[in-house]
Amino acid sequence: MQSKINPWSSNQDIETNKLFSEFGIEPIEPLLDKIKNPPAFLRRNIVIGQRDYGRVVDAMAKNEKFFVMTGFMPSGHPHLGHLMVMKEVAWHVQQGGIGSVAIADREAHAVRDISWEKCREYGKEYLKCLYALGFEGRTYYQSRNNDLKDLAFESATRINFSDLQAIYGFSQDTALAKAMSVAMQVGDILFPQADDEPAPTVVPVGLDQDPHIRLTRDVSYKLRMFLVEERCESGRQYISIRSKNASPAAMEDLASEFPGAKVYEGHIDISGGNLEEIREIVRNVEIRNGGYGFISPSATYHTFLQGLQGRKMSSSVPESLFGFYEDEKSVKKKIMGALTGGRMTLEEQKKLGGEPEKCSIYLLNRFHMLENDVELKEMCHECKAGELMCGTCKKETFERVKEFLSDFREKMDECEHKVEE
16 A cells, blocks of 8 residues: 655654655755756755656756746745755756746645635745745745636646545545645646746655645646657557547647658657657647647655754744744754753763764754855764764854844845835
8 A cells, every 4th residue: 555645744754765665756866966066955965856857957957948846835934944945946046947936825725724814924924035045936826826726727627536535645524625725736836837838847845745746747747638659569669649638630730740650540650750859849739739738847855854852843843943033032042952962961972972963953054054064074073073062062053043044034124025026
């Protein structure tokens, strides 16, 4: 039986190896050599998995068009736990990607029963954070984007309740609005291509969001008019273009693009030719005839920063994180009270050294507060050697956090006008 992942839960254990093997997520490491000056989240194995990300890596290398999109459910104030996705989106924009961010207010209203007024208020905070990190591109609220609603409705024609049950574990007690919010998220991911033109699209997400990626890739395939594949029969290799839901007019248009090809009812066979070039011709024919021509979206998957108390980071546990506008005294209290990988006594710490891989303070620096790899490596070495005491490390980390928050708040305030626009 396949595992069920609940993308709305903050209390679930995700077995990374099982997720990779069961659902076909691939490691990102083989692609890193192709990325010029990879950021810390790639260098430090924080982003660990990918689906079809090679398409986007190639587009970055060739300065070709690609999209980067993600969404945020405005069910509360943005905080430390949201920072990784925001950084990933902003970085992809800086690499030439066309940014698209959805404020998933319909999802928040359906899943968390958040009022529309609060959705709007929280949404503005998320947008300020993004702009402060250097994001440029389109942003929108699901409830106010009529073109998105139309795309979500069309996507829903390719989703049935057995899909939702298999992927999300929905039951007969699941609210219809929650199912509708899933179709809306599929629309969000496909919207950049529908509103502009098909191009590789990367969606940076945490591992718990993989159900949305899998469903959207399936829907994008089902919405295509044609299937293009290489075949070999009786020793003869050829490329076959088969109708999935193409009209007779679209089939005629397609046949005119390949003079000399063998035309049958429902499919066309071509001897020779370049597979990718043929796929691009087919995509253009599809778009000419009212289709979408979607390229299946790609995804990157990051691990989660554990909470300051050592457990999962969750807004329902205030001690596990800090907000971006939280007062200095409160942030300091949380940092100084955070769970570390230190030993029970000072003597043991000096003798045995600490365990940074278990330390919420070290991980906070690894994820966000120390950009310099050499400094991070020194911190890790000194901790393990028993040379760095937890109290000293916490004080140094708090100073970094304080500087980060001061700079970040200033940039957020400067971006207020962008949010209003």
